[in-house]
Amino acid sequence: MCGLAGWVSYGRDLTGAAEVASAMTETMVCRGPDAGGLWTSEHxxxxxxxxxxxxxxGGRQPMAASDDDSLPVITYTGEVYNFRELREELTASGHEFRTSSDTEVVLRAYLEWGTSFAERLxxxxxxxxxxxxTEELLLVRDRMGVKPLYYYPTADGVIFGSEPKAVLAHDEAEAVVDAEGLREIFSIVKTPxxxxxKGMREVLPATVVRFSRRGEDVLTYWKLEAREHTDDLETTVARVRSLLEDIVERQLVADVTVGTLLSGGLDSxxxxxLAAASRARRGVTEPIRAFSVDFVGHEQRFESNVQWEDPDTPFAIEVAERVGAEHIIVELDNDDILDPEVRDAVLRAQDLPVSTGDMEYSLYLLCRALKERMTVxxxxEAADELFGGYTWFHDKEAVELDSFPWHHPFEKAGGIGALRDVGLWDRLELTNYVKQRYAEALEEVPRLPGESGHEARMRELTYLNVTRxxxxxxxxxxxxxxxxSLEVRVPFTDHRLVEYVYNTPWAMKNFDGREKSLLREAMRGVLPDSVLDRKKxxxxxxxxxxxxxxxRQKVEEILTEGAPVLRIVSEEDVRRLLDRPVGSFGVGGPWSARAVLERLIEFNAWVFEYDVRVEF
Incomplete structure (x- = not known):
């Protein structure tokens, strides 16, 4: 999957800047432990x-299209699943390939088709x-924004990298967060x-950002469009099934071992x-490895609530037995997810205090266990947003909420109340910020002419979920x-599936009155009925x-004189939150008051770790 970094300067000679680029690149050894490379030129x-x-x-990088560096050079992360078809097309057009990598295919696609090449990927x-x-730099990101890419414009060029930490390793990029940045951290909006x-930007999904001596130019090469859906239900179900079969088969291609993340829910x-079936068709006899996460004693102490109806593990075991997968359960306890080294690793991974509770830490430990046995x-991920799996698609109050629908469970679970208790909601003026960002998002929604009522609203909700x-x-x-160093691929983000399902009427997605009806029906006969019929x-x-x-103890520990978190909240307000009875903070997810505690702890550690200057 890899990591990239770089620097363009039109006002100075960068031939001696290898040390700077090396420092930026080395921040991402975890993204690319197998090899590193640098390419330098004047600018x-x-x-x-x-x-x-x-x-x-053969796929070493940066990769140049010519030995004398007179043609374009690429530094690339990710996977292009149709690279074999593109390679055949480019070969027929006269291109000669020196490697078998998809990186070279992308580079030669640019040589053949110019900036429009991204549309073919x-x-x-x-x-x-x-x-x-032309002395131009192109920064390109996939349609759904699966792979990250950041940039920091300078007076005479730009600094860029896969992650903020790579950009911040450059002396000209400062780790500063202002009120706008704080609002983004605590509002649970995720503005594209x-x-x-401050001063740093994220390359938008489906975008080519071009830098030249004339400045910055942005090209959008794909976007969701509203189209009339003419297929009947039976045809739609069959189309979803055939698309998923093709997508999963493409995404199994690798020269290393590939497994799956299996929760026991419908999507995973x-x-x-489908992965097990594809391997069987290709004559692979070794069972696919499927990994699940669980907590010690979880099944015995489990209590159902509005989000979790039953434990996952029994369903994951049933699916693995049904499809013939080798099932590995990664079992964790509190010491695992409270381990300071784990929490520090997660903060360093995300570069931001964006905790959704204990989920990040258990996900990290799950991925670490996977990496011991495989690379991909x-x-x-992403099926719930597309097919309508979340509770807020089916809760009348959430659907009618004049805001992002996930703010409804955020309010009900006590997350917004906790932010108000510590003064952050009002101090950061989050009501107005969320309202502004919501209005901007609605303006983007592609709509069918004449579409109205519930169908129009559900199209809006789907768009908000898919893009935010x-x-x-x-x-x-x-x-x-x-x-x-684990590459995770996400079949439900394939743009062909996204385009098709986005334009499928809500009445079809919800034809039997349940969440993800369309996906359930597409998997009928493939999965056990117990999995098809369970609540998300x-x-x-x-x-x-x-x-x-x-x-609570961790929060008490950080409330010392000079604690960074006290730059945005008062000790009195935090202690008022801690005065709540034990057990009243809710369980899990980004919505609960418990997650607010996590975020305060992470914010404190983040300012220390990144030496952040808070302008507030």
Whole structure:
């Protein structure tokens, strides 16, 4: 999957800047432990860290299109799943290939088709191309924003990298957060393009950002469009099934071992079953490995609530037996997810205090266990946003809420109340900030002419989830998995599926009155009925009550003189929150008051770790 970094300066000679680029690149050794490389020229320097997945020997980077560096050079992360078809097309056009990698295919696609080449790519990717012929830099990101890419404009050029930490390793990039950045951290909005650090930006999904001596130019090469859906239900179900089969088969291609993340829910079970079936068709006899996470004693102490109806593990076991997968359960306890080294690793992975409770830490430990046995895993991420899996798609109050629908459970679970208790909600004017960002998002929604009522509203909700909430979760999954050098692929983000399902009427997605009806029907006969019929559960979260007590103790420990968190909240307000009875903070997820405690702890550690200057 890899990591990239670089620097373009039109006002100075960068031929001696290898040390700067090396420092930036070395911040991402976890993203690319297998190899590193640098390329320098008068006005551009590119760096790369490599996780070898396809063509381990031939795919070294940065990769130049010519031996004399007179043609474009690329530093690339991700996977292009249709690279074989593109390679055949480019070969027929006269291109000669020196490697078997998808990196070279992307580079030669640019040579053949110019900036329009991105429209031809199917995959998850982020890359930079320096063209010495025009002295232009292109920064390109995949359609759904699975792979991250950040940049920091300077007076005479730009600094860029896969992660903020790479950009901040450059002396000209400062770790500063102002009120706008703080609002982004605590509002649970995830505004596209917003990087939180002042002066830094995130390359938008489906975008080419071009830098030249004339300045910055932005090209959008794909976007969701509203189209009339003419297929009947039976045809729609069959189309969803055939798309998923093709997508999973493409995403199994690698020169290393590929497994799956299996929770026992519909999405991950579908991916695991389709992957197992694809391998069987290709004559692979070794069972696919499927990994689950659980907590010690979780099944015995489990209590159902509005988010979690039943424990996951029994369903994961049933799916694994049904499809013939080798099932590995990673079992954790409180000591594991409270381990200071684990928490520090997660903060360093995400570069921001964006905790959704204990979920990040258990996800990190799960990915670390996977990495011991494989390099690539397929995940069911992004199906809920597309097919309508979350509670807020089916709760009348959430649907009618004049705001982001996930703020409804945030309010009900006590998260907003906790932010108010410590003064942050009002001090940061989050009501107005959320309202502003929500209005901007609604303006973007592609709509059918004449569409109105419930169908129009559900189209809005789908768009909000696909472009905001999903972006937040995809970023979390990428950062945490890559922190242990694990590549996670997400079949439900394939743009062909996204385009088709986005334009499928809500009445079809919800034809039997249940969440994800369309996906359930597409998997009928493939998965056990018990999995098809169970209520959607979020990613698992510990229900061990002693975990909340440990969080309270951590908050007490950080309330010392000069604590960074006291720059944004008062000790009196935090202690008022801690005066709540034990057990009243709610369980798990980004919505509960417990998650607010996590975020205060992380904010404090983040300011220390990154030497952040808070302008507030």
């Amino acid at each position: 551009a320097v590119l760096g790369h860290r490599r996780l070898a997945v396809i063509d381990p020997e 199917n995959g998850i990717y982020a890359f930079a191309i320096w063209d010495p012929r 393009g917003h990087a939180v650090f 079970s579908a991916v695991t079953a 895993a397929l995940s069911g 909430w999903e972006n937040f979760l995809l970023d979390r999954k990428d950062r945490i998995s890559m922190a242990v 559960n979020p990613y698992p979260s510990t229900q061990d009550g002693t975990y909340e007590i440990a969080l």
